[in-house]
Amino acid sequence: xxxxxxxxxxxxxxxxxxxxxxxxxxxxxxxxxxxxxxxxxxxxxxxxxxxxxxxxxxxxxxxxxxxxxxxxxxxxxxxxxxxxxxxxxxxxxxxxxxxxxxxxxxxxxxxxxxxxxxxxxxxxxxxxxxxxxxxxxxxxxxxxxxxxxxxxxxxxxxxxxxxxxxxxxxxxxxxxxxxxx
Amino acid sequence: xxxxxxxxxxxxxxxxxxxxxxxxxxxxxxxxxxxxxxxxxxxxxxxxxxxxxxxxxxxxxxxxxxxxxxxxxxxxxxxxxxxxxxxxxxxxxxxxxxxxxxxxxxxxxxxxxxxxxxxxxxxxxxxxxxxxxxxxxxxxxxxxxxxxxxxxxxxxxxxxxxx
Numbered sequence: 001x002x003x004x005x006x007x008x009x010x011x012x013x014x015x016x017x018x019x020x021x022x023x024x025x026x027x028x029x030x031x032x033x034x035x036x037x038x039x040x041x042x043x044x045x046x047x048x049x050x051x052x053x054x055x056x057x058x059x060x061x062x063x064x065x066x067x068x069x070x071x072x073x074x075x076x077x078x079x080x081x082x083x084x085x086x087x088x089x090x091x092x093x094x095x096x097x098x099x100x101x102x103x104x105x106x107x108x109x110x111x112x113x114x115x116x117x118x119x120x121x122x123x124x125x126x127x128x129x130x131x132x133x134x135x136x137x138x139x140x141x142x143x144x145x146x147x148x149x150x151x152x153x154x155x156x157x158x159x160x161x162x163x164x165x166x167x168x169x170x171x172x173x174x175x176x177x178x179x180x181x
Numbered sequence: 182x183x184x185x186x187x188x189x190x191x192x193x194x195x196x197x198x199x200x201x202x203x204x205x206x207x208x209x210x211x212x213x214x215x216x217x218x219x220x221x222x223x224x225x226x227x228x229x230x231x232x233x234x235x236x237x238x239x240x241x242x243x244x245x246x247x248x249x250x251x252x253x254x255x256x257x258x259x260x261x262x263x264x265x266x267x268x269x270x271x272x273x274x275x276x277x278x279x280x281x282x283x284x285x286x287x288x289x290x291x292x293x294x295x296x297x298x299x300x301x302x303x304x305x306x307x308x309x310x311x312x313x314x315x316x317x318x319x320x321x322x323x324x325x326x327x328x329x330x331x332x333x334x335x336x337x338x339x340x341x342x343x344x
Contacts, residue, residue, distance in 0.1 A: 070339070070340070073338075073340050073342060074340065076342050077340065077342055080342070080343055130322055133318075134315050134318045134319060134322070135315070137305060137314040137315055137318050138311050138312075138314050138315055143306040143307050144306065146305055146306045146314070147302055147303070147305065147306035149305075150301065150302045150305040150306065150318060150321060151302050153318055153321070153322055154298050154301075154302070154321055154322055154324075154325035155325070155340075156322075157322035157323070157325040157326050158325050158326065158328065158329050158339070158340055159340065160326070161325075161326040161329035161330070161339070162329060162339050162340060165329070165333065165339070170240075170241070170244065170330070171326055171327075171329045171330035171333060172244065172245065172248065172323065172326035172327050172329070172330050173244070174248070174323060175247070175248035175249075175251035175252060175255075175320070175323055176251070176255070176316070176319040176320060176323060177319055177322035177323045177325075177326060178315075178319045178322075179322075
């Protein structure tokens with residue numbers, strides 16, 4: 001048990017590291033959107049989603065059977081999130097960040113030696129995404145931005161559910177899903 | 182009191198200290214929350230009835246029913262924060278057809294959960310009470326996970342991809 005916790009902590013730590021470097025420090029878009037428009041926060045989320053797309057490709061590679069097919073579905077959903085949040089940035093007159101080459105992300109991901117590693121990483125990743133969108137609700141100024149964040153938060157929570165099922169856990173274990181274990 | 186429940190109450194107290202938004206927006210948000218409260222009561226009642234009738238797996242049913250009870254309390258606290266007393270609601274029990282078997286009940290409950298998620302999205306978009314957005318969002322994300330649990334019962338695809 002101790003070994004598993006340590007291993008998970010290591011995987012989670014690596015995941016947090018890559019996600020922080022890919023999303024949290026992204027600057028506001030150059031030029032037009034004014035401070036307080038939500039553009040900076042939305043751009044951080046786009047960067048985080050780009051990293052998630054790459055992460056889910058890596059997770060899919062480490063899984064097989066039903067797990068791999070679900071991972072591919074989740075990756076497609078993350079791509080849709082990239083497009084949707086990028087559109088919100090463009091609506092504000094900003095330029096959303098592009099994704100990095102897959103090889104760059106791969107260097108920052110934890111080594112996924114088996115399906116269990118992949119599912120631990122996936123769990124931490126989806127919790128981080130749920131948390132990001134719920135946090136964004138408080139800071140996004142426009143109702144349509146908050147609606148989009150809420151809809152995507154719900155989808156990320158569903159993705160987390162699927163990861164839980166693949167890990168042999170119930171789909172739903174908490175009355176308040178905050179993105180923190 | 183669980184940590185999450187404590188978070189809800191703490192957030193609600195914080196929200197009360199935040200300057201209120203336009204009165205009309207607050208009223209609209211509170212109206213939306215009242216509709217969600219009615220829906221959460223219906224869900225709690227539905228899972229209870231399904232357990233009584235044996236049309237849901239008991240472990241799943243008890244878990245979802247307990248979570249709905251916490252959602253009801255969370256929405257009540259949010260309403261109180263907005264200065265509105267939670268209404269006493271007369272809950273309509275599920276139609277007989279909804280309790281005809283496990284698939285029928287799962288379909289019925291999935292429709293209610295889907296309605297709840299959509300309702301939370303609307304409220305979260307329009308509510309002018311920053312301290313309540315995250316706690317209400319965490320109830321919405323729980324409802325979204327209930328959708329997955331119910332789709333599994335129905336042997337349907339667990340996740341939808343648009344387009």
